[in-house]
Amino acid sequence: MKMNLLGNAAIAMGAKAAGVRFAAGYPGTPSTEIMETLSKTEYAKNIHMEWSINEKAAAEAAAGAAYSGQRVLVTMKQVGLNVASDPVMCLAYIGVKGGMVIVVADDPGPISSQTEQDTRAFAAYAHIPVLDPSSPEEAYEMTKYAFTLSEKIGRPVILRPTTKVCHASATVEVSDEVYEYNPDGFVKNPKWVIFPPLSYRRHIENFKIYNTMEQDDCEYNRACAAPESKIGIVTGGVTTAIVSDVLRDLDLKIKRLIVGRPYPFPTAKALDFAENVDEILVLEELEPFIEEQLQRIIPGDKIKGKYTETVPTAGELRYENIKNIICGFLGLGERAETACVCDVTLPGRAPVLCAGCPHRASFYAVKSAVKNRGKKAVYCGDIGCYTLGNAKPLETTDTCLCMGGGVTVAQGISSANPDTDAIAFIGDSTFFASGMTGVANAVYNRHNITVCILDNRTTAMTGGQPHPGTGKTILKEDTVKIEIAGVLTALGVGYVKECNPFDLEAATATAIEALDYDGVSCIVFKAPCIAVAPKPCVYEVIDCIGCRRCINEIGCPAISLNSDSGGNAVIDTQSCYGCGICETVCKPGKIHKAGGAV
Amino acid sequence: MNILICGVGGQGTVLASKILAESAVIDGSNVARTGETIGMSQRGGSVVSHVRTEGCDSPYIPLGEADLLIAFEKCEAARSIPFLKKGGKAIVSMTEIKPVAVSLGVMDYNSEAMERCINEHSEAVFLNPADNEFLQGKCANTFLLGAAVGNGLINISENAVKEAMKRLIKPKFYDINIKAFEAGMKACQE
Numbered sequence: 001m002k003m004n005l006l007g008n009a010a011i012a013m014g015a016k017a018a019g020v021r022f023a024a025g026y027p028g029t030p031s032t033e034i035m036e037t038l039s040k041t042e043y044a045k046n047i048h049m050e051w052s053i054n055e056k057a058a059a060e061a062a063a064g065a066a067y068s069g070q071r072v073l074v075t076m077k078q079v080g081l082n083v084a085s086d087p088v089m090c091l092a093y094i095g096v097k098g099g100m101v102i103v104v105a106d107d108p109g110p111i112s113s114q115t116e117q118d119t120r121a122f123a124a125y126a127h128i129p130v131l132d133p134s135s136p137e138e139a140y141e142m143t144k145y146a147f148t149l150s151e152k153i154g155r156p157v158i159l160r161p162t163t164k165v166c167h168a169s170a171t172v173e174v175s176d177e178v179y180e181y182n183p184d185g186f187v188k189n190p191k192w193v194i195f196p197p198l199s200y201r202r203h204i205e206n207f208k209i210y211n212t213m214e215q216d217d218c219e220y221n222r223a224c225a226a227p228e229s230k231i232g233i234v235t236g237g238v239t240t241a242i243v244s245d246v247l248r249d250l251d252l253k254i255k256r257l258i259v260g261r262p263y264p265f266p267t268a269k270a271l272d273f274a275e276n277v278d279e280i281l282v283l284e285e286l287e288p289f290i291e292e293q294l295q296r297i298i299p300g301d302k303i304k305g306k307y308t309e310t311v312p313t314a315g316e317l318r319y320e321n322i323k324n325i326i327c328g329f330l331g332l333g334e335r336a337e338t339a340c341v342c343d344v345t346l347p348g349r350a351p352v353l354c355a356g357c358p359h360r361a362s363f364y365a366v367k368s369a370v371k372n373r374g375k376k377a378v379y380c381g382d383i384g385c386y387t388l389g390n391a392k393p394l395e396t397t398d399t400c401l402c403m404g405g406g407v408t409v410a411q412g413i414s415s416a417n418p419d420t421d422a423i424a425f426i427g428d429s430t431f432f433a434s435g436m437t438g439v440a441n442a443v444y445n446r447h448n449i450t451v452c453i454l455d456n457r458t459t460a461m462t463g464g465q466p467h468p469g470t471g472k473t474i475l476k477e478d479t480v481k482i483e484i485a486g487v488l489t490a491l492g493v494g495y496v497k498e499c500n501p502f503d504l505e506a507a508t509a510t511a512i513e514a515l516d517y518d519g520v521s522c523i524v525f526k527a528p529c530i531a532v533a534p535k536p537c538v539y540e541v542i543d544c545i546g547c548r549r550c551i552n553e554i555g556c557p558a559i560s561l562n563s564d565s566g567g568n569a570v571i572d573t574q575s576c577y578g579c580g581i582c583e584t585v586c587k588p589g590k591i592h593k594a595g596g597a598v
Numbered sequence: 599m600n601i602l603i604c605g606v607g608g609q610g611t612v613l614a615s616k617i618l619a620e621s622a623v624i625d626g627s628n629v630a631r632t633g634e635t636i637g638m639s640q641r642g643g644s645v646v647s648h649v650r651t652e653g654c655d656s657p658y659i660p661l662g663e664a665d666l667l668i669a670f671e672k673c674e675a676a677r678s679i680p681f682l683k684k685g686g687k688a689i690v691s692m693t694e695i696k697p698v699a700v701s702l703g704v705m706d707y708n709s710e711a712m713e714r715c716i717n718e719h720s721e722a723v724f725l726n727p728a729d730n731e732f733l734q735g736k737c738a739n740t741f742l743l744g745a746a747v748g749n750g751l752i753n754i755s756e757n758a759v760k761e762a763m764k765r766l767i768k769p770k771f772y773d774i775n776i777k778a779f780e781a782g783m784k785a786c787q788e
Contacts, residue, residue, distance in 0.1 A: 004619050004630060029637040112637030135655070168657040169616070169632040171623055241656035249660075319660040340662070340719040342679045344712055347705035349673070349697045351607060351643035385641060392702055461638070551701045557642050560696040574734060 005172045007136040007165040008033035011103060013172070014143025015073045016043050018099070019179035022065035023049045024058035026433065027462035028077030029112040030166035031105035035075050036465075039474045043178070051465055051474045054403075054433040055080035059087040059102065066096035066156075067192055069183030071147050075103045078117050083403065083434065085122075091156050092127045093202040094194055098183055099147035100156040102128075107163050108285040108316045114383070114402060116314060118286035119160040120236075124263040127206045129213070130158040131220060131261050134240035136170040138260070142220065147179075153209055162285065164238040164316070213264035220260025223273045229255040231330070232277040234270075234290055236262055239283045239317050246323045252330075265293040274298050281310065281329050285317050304329065352388055355558035356535075356577020358527035359386045359454050361501035363396040364554055364581065365525075366423060366452060368504070369511030377421040377515075378413050382406035382435075384427035385461045385529075386454050393555045396425070404434030411438075411447040421515050424451045429459035429467040431484060436491065442520045443492040450514045451522045453484055456529040464531050488522045495521035502527055504584045530577045537578040540594040541586075544568035550582045550591065599753060600659045603647040604678040605670030606695045607640040610739035613766065614668065615647035617743060620762035621754050622651045631657035644674055646681075666751050667720065668742050671695050676712040679719045687751045688722040689742055689786075691733050723749060723786060730785055736771075737778035744782020756783070 005013065011034045015023065023044075025035045039049050048065070052058035055076040062072040076084060081104045088102065104122075107113040123130035131146055133139035139161055150157040191198070235243050236259040247254060257273040259266065270293070274280060280298070282291040282305035291305035304310040311317070311325060327333060353360050363386075370377040381387055381397035382405065390397035399409050406424040414422035426435045431453050442449055459465040466472040471481030488496045495517040499510045507525065514521035546568050550559050558575040559582060561567045571582070573594065583591045601618060605611045612634050619630035633648040633656075648659045661680050667688040669675030675690045682688065700707045716722050725745060727733035732741035740763065746752050747759055760776065767775050 002623065004616070004623060004632075006634070033636075111639075163637075164633065164656075164658070167634045167636045169619060169630075169634070170657070171619075171627075171629040171631075238656065242658070244655040245660075248655075319656070319658060323660075340680060340682065340684065342676050342715045342719065344676055344708060344715045345706070346673055346677050346712070347697050347700050347707055349606065349642070349644040350699075351638045351641040352698055354608075354641060388641065392699070392704070461641075463640075551698075555698045555702065557695075557698050560701045 001174050001176065002171055003174050004169050005136055005140070005174070006033055006167065006169045007133070007139045007161055008167070009037040010136040010140035010172050011143050011159065011161065012037035013174050014140045015101065016041060017175055017178060018144045018147040019071050019181060020073045021047045021070035021098070021183070022062055023047065023073040023075070024052045024062050025075030026052055026055045026058055026080055027459050027465045028080050028105070029462055030107055030163040031075050031077045031103060032462045032465070033166070034103055035474065044475060049474050051467065053468060055084035056087060059084040059091070062100060063087060063091055063096065066098045066100040068098065068186040070098040072098060072100050073103065074100070076105070077113065078104055078106045078119055079114055079402065080104070081119060081122060088128070088156070089126050090194055092206065093199050094192060095154045096150065096156055097154070099150035101143065101146040101150060101159055102156055103159045103161070105161055105163070105166050106286060109163065111163055116286055118289060119158060120262045120289045121287045123158045123160070124289070127210060128156055128158050129153070129210070129261065130160050130263045132160050132237045132259070133165050134238055134258070134260065135165060136168060137172050139165055140172050140174065142260070162237050210264040214267040218261045218266065221266035221269050222258050223269060224256040224258070226253040226255040229253060230278045231255070232257060232273060232280045233326070234259060234280060234282045234294065236260065236284050236290055239285060239322070242317065242319050242322050243283055246319060246326055250323070250326070259290050262289055262293070267297055270294060271297060274302065278302065279304060281305070281326070283311060283317060283322060283325065350391065352391060352555070352557050353385065354530055354577070355556050355575045356530045356579040357385070358456055358501050358525065358529070358579070359389060360394065360554055360556065361504060361507065361527070361579065361581050362452060362454055362525040363389045363394045363425070365501055365504055365507035366511045367394070367396060368508045369515055370421065372508070372512055373421070373515055375421055376419060377423055378410070378417070380406035380410040380413065380422065380424045382424070382426045382430050384430055386425055386427055389425065391555065393552055403430055404438055407435050407438030407451055408441060410449045410451070411442050411445070414447055414449050422449045423515075424449060426451065426453055427460070428453060428455040428457065428469050428484060429465070432468045432482070436487060439488060439493065439520065439522070440491050447520060448518060449520055450517075451520070453522060453524045455484055455524050455526045458529045458532050460529045460531065464529065484524050488524070493522050494519045496524070498524045498526055500527055501525040502579055502581065504581060535577050538573045538576040538594045539571055539578065539580060539582060539591050540573070541569050541571055541591050544590050545588050547588060550586050553585045554581055556582060599651045600664045601649040601666045601668065601752065602659055602664040602678055602681045603649065603668045603670075604674045605645055606674060607643045607645045609670045610736065611645050611647045611670060612636065614739040614743055615649045616766055617740070617759060617762045618649045618754070620766060621758035624758040624761050625754055627651040633657035644677060646678060666746065668746055670738055670742065672709065672712050673707060676715045679715060682720050686720050688716060688720040689745050689749070689751065690716060690722050690724050691738060691742060692724050692726045693733060693738070725785060730781070732778040732781055737775050740775040741778040741782040741785070744779040745786045748783030748786040
């Protein structure tokens, strides 16, 4: 059956066709839709699916199922692999019985990530085979193949799509058939216990297996002949597809090597390809991975890529970049851009906290408390929508490092700057993923910090996934709801209070109290994300005096200045979500709840 | 065929591109590709969706190669103009969504200059939200698709789009979107 599928949906369908029985992941752009798509199929009702508490838990739980002979899928974004790296590195030694496919979505740019790390390099370091699809169609086929390969070698396999495969769609031929098998359950054997002598033996075995695979004929590593061509182009991932478009548009016939399985590297095919070629151009995003592999086996200075500054070392490789690089490489000169140029200076449009977002109220309340105390404060942010608190006019993100990092960074800031209030902001899903250990660390080591948990009842940035605090599973079934305040109290936090951030006066008073507290204090700001709560009403401005306080204090995207009426504030009723904090900050009292239907 | 859809995160560009890709296949294309902006930008940032049919391996439209631009917001239309072919067509909603930095006075939103730039570089049809209620709400995407089909700017049939909408839109929102689509078709023919 032909279906238009997002790359991530194609991976989900591939896993289904491969008969996956256990699927676990943690949401993260650009990987999230793999689990979401699979969870919405009828097939999902008969298998185990979970949003795990974090990537490490997902990989470990899936490992147990794979030890028992089930085919398992684990999904995450590239930085999630850092969290899961402990089990994943060890699984390279222990291996699996049922096929284990770990999908790690990389994000060249980066577009929605902290790093531009390259999972191909991680896979080689960990000694795990990695597949790199160039399109949604190939992602579907590769996913099925990855399960087969994993079972063949008895080891996990990584599938590494990038954003422009995950979030691209294509018409994919999808089969209704599902691979049938009968897992025999967990069979006790010393091989499942990672002791040093076993690791030593496996390291030798792994090297041998993967060294042998360098000579094999994997269908995803393929050369395209061009008998006249004295130069060659090597690509992997989405760059392969873009280079095909560029060469077609320029009407060029060039010898190519497409590397769909970068580790173990197709050494035999690459050597064959490099014969009778004078120069090789390597076009790849992120690390010069293929380039380094080629340098390992091809002597001299034939290879052009990132090390020769022929190819940019960061960011995405777009069509225009690639066309210019190829033209430069072939001595065709820079191609004149045919595109028209808009000579108007356009305002940039960075993402912002939504109108009605409860985080805005929480930030504003804490900022008001800091102002009231008159002491210096450092705001340690974290990963989620609330990272957007960095923008003007809120400016409540002074640091942001990694998932859960704000809680612990605040501890170092507080220790090194005793005259400063160290305040951490962390979302509810992030708190469960990796914030709890940081709080325990603060209590145990007697740090003096305030942690604000922004509990909006969802994993908002990635599109609203449930988490342990929501009482729902990925399959929308009811489950135990873990109360954050209860967790904090159990961890020994001396000051724990819940409050509604939209009650600005009470929220500010609570924040003052928490900041006054000597030791670890926590506030759980509870108000649902606008994506999961109904719109209660809208607000309007009547007889605005143009003081701009609403705009300068809270920066709500629903409020703008009306150029027709001399700079008065106006509220867009479409985007207003009725949170009402503009009413509170409007000192002249000109903002009111609008009557009539919403 | 290359179509670029642009707007502000939250306006519904992703659904519009899905509908276009689906309807192209219904109308007989062997392959339809889209490239989406999914992630942080969906929180009110600039978003674009690329839609391509046949003759391409990658879903991303090169600069200067789009046959049609469907813009959900005026400033974003101007921003995406470099994607258009010389003399390419554009359907532009006159909706203005001012970034917070504009309200704060850090940047300018020069509406007239944007309009001039769009006109200079494209054959544009402007649609005013004041005259077209659907442009003000959640159905702006299907309304604009209607406008593109109604103006004969895309080689996709009305029936294919309606069939695609049936497949992709939740039943409870289907009727209102069909109304929006049909209003879009009429808005252009007038």
